[in-house]
Amino acid sequence: MKRKIVIATMNNHKASEIKALIGDRYEVMTQALFSLPSVPETGKSFEENALIKAYEVAQKTDLLTLGDDSGLEVDLLGGEPGVYSARYAGIHSTDDENNKKLIKELEKYRGQRIAARFHSVIALVDPSINDPKIFHGTWEGRVTFDQKGSHGFGYDPIFYIDELGCTAAELSQRDKNIHSHRAKAMKKFCNYLTKNTQIMK
Numbered sequence: 001m002k003r004k005i006v007i008a009t010m011n012n013h014k015a016s017e018i019k020a021l022i023g024d025r026y027e028v029m030t031q032a033l034f035s036l037p038s039v040p041e042t043g044k045s046f047e048e049n050a051l052i053k054a055y056e057v058a059q060k061t062d063l064l065t066l067g068d069d070s071g072l073e074v075d076l077l078g079g080e081p082g083v084y085s086a087r088y089a090g091i092h093s094t095d096d097e098n099n100k101k102l103i104k105e106l107e108k109y110r111g112q113r114i115a116a117r118f119h120s121v122i123a124l125v126d127p128s129i130n131d132p133k134i135f136h137g138t139w140e141g142r143v144t145f146d147q148k149g150s151h152g153f154g155y156d157p158i159f160y161i162d163e164l165g166c167t168a169a170e171l172s173q174r175d176k177n178i179h180s181h182r183a184k185a186m187k188k189f190c191n192y193l194t195k196n197t198q199i200m201k
Contacts, residue, residue: 137184
């Protein structure tokens with residue numbers, strides 16, 4: 001019998017990506033199945049937010065829980081939007097509104113290479129023990145002023161990966177699950193599970 005694991009997110013796109021990356025080693029659920037409200041992201045770092053979400057949902061469900069927080073870090077903006085990536089243009093802002101605000105903030109740097117990275121942090125919390133595990137993943141690229149692609153979400157249409165020659169939004173979900181920041185963090189998570197098989201029981 002597979003062990004159950006809850007993904008502490010209300011973001012369906014994020015949940016789908018994580019489910020695909022975990023594969024069939026767990027019975028994967030989201031917090032929506034338990035009618036749990038969104039957990040406020042009050043942390044000052046991706047790691048703090050991932051832990052806050054994982055602990056809250058693990059406490060409510062008494063199940064192994066994965067908390068995720070991620071976002072875009074732009075060097076010329078001192079790491080912004082960072083933890084405010086999902087609400088950069090306002091609390092209930094859309095992806096398009098966030099992208100437009102970021103482009104506006106970067107307009108004065110047009111013509112320069114705008115280095116950026118996606119940063120993902122996965123927190124694994126087992127409610128039976130107080131020993132959280134943290135996994136980081138980053139994806140280097142740059143911000144482009146030309147939005148391209150219809151796949152993905154968030155800042156994907158303006159995040160250009162030089163080594164792939166396209167934006168994240170131009171990648172298929174399969175390819176994104178190979179290269180992305182979340183894929184890298186989840187790979188570390190899966191490697192940890194392989195070495196610690198008792199967690200799967």
